[in-house]
Amino acid sequence: MISQHLKAQQIKVGRHLAGRLMVEANLASRQRRRHQYRSRGVEAFVAKNLLERNFEPTAINQVWCGDVTSLMVGKRWYHLAAVIDLFARRIVGWAFSLINDANLVSRALRMAAEVRGKHAGLMFHSDQGCQYTSQLFQSALLEHGITQSMSRRGQCWDNAPTERFFGTLKSEWVPTKGYTTVEEARQDMTSFFMRYNRIRLHSYNNYLSPIAMEQQAA
Known part of the structure; x- marks a missing residue:
């Protein structure tokens, strides 16, 4: 992500150089932890999965x-x-x-x-x-x-x-x-x-x- 921010400012840098710069600046990349699924508890109504992992709508508010x-x-x-x-x-x-x-x-x-x-x-x-x-x-x-x-x-x-x-x-x-x-x-x-x-x-x-x-x- 740091390399992309630098590119947006028209500064050419790859991921490896960005990583070295982070080390020199004493910055660390924090890794995400695996999600733990939560029980839904007492249910009132469970809707169908209409989205079906279609995560690319063609307009806002869809x-x-x-x-x-x-x-x-x-x-x-x-x-x-x-x-x-x-x-x-x-x-x-x-x-x-x-x-x-x-x-x-x-x-x-x-x-x-x-x-x-x-x-x-x-x-x-x-x-x-x-x-x-x-x-x-x-x-x-x-x-x-x-x-x-x-x-x-x-x-x-x-x-x-x-x-x-x-x-x-x-x-x-x-x-x-x-x-x-x-x-x-x-x-x-x-x-x-x-x-x-x-x-x-x-x-x-x-x-x-x-x-x-x-x-x-x-």
Whole structure:
């Protein structure tokens, strides 16, 4: 990724030279840990896998994906829900809470709906977590006219783009020891999402940022 940033500034450098420069600057590449699939708990409704790993929509607001990950704050785990528009991998909604429940993912969805508006034919894909099978989340989808799709049980790669996004967040941004306070974590997440959408080069977008990719396609 460092080599791509340098190329974007018209500085020619390969991955090996970028690696040597990182060593000289005392920088280390942090590797992503393997995702551990979470049990969905008590289910209310399990939707069919309509997405079927078709992760390349042709326009914005065709497919949104969502998931939840955990971050250490003080000595407790807090939970981050995110919503991604798959067209350019842009983060369009998120929510942060001590409690990992239907309210958390519904708040992330509402933010996405406020940012993007209502669109015919929009699909939302997630795993079979109990937050997403809940009646509260079903009602939120219905309110915004969104069709639901779910990964097959135990198949984390059915939601691969969201898994990769959380891997990027943790390997590139989140402090190794976590955060001291909730406010620190919340502010840092806000900064990351702004940077990710506006500045960070994404290989899926031919090394354009998500917002730049959307603007190019408009």
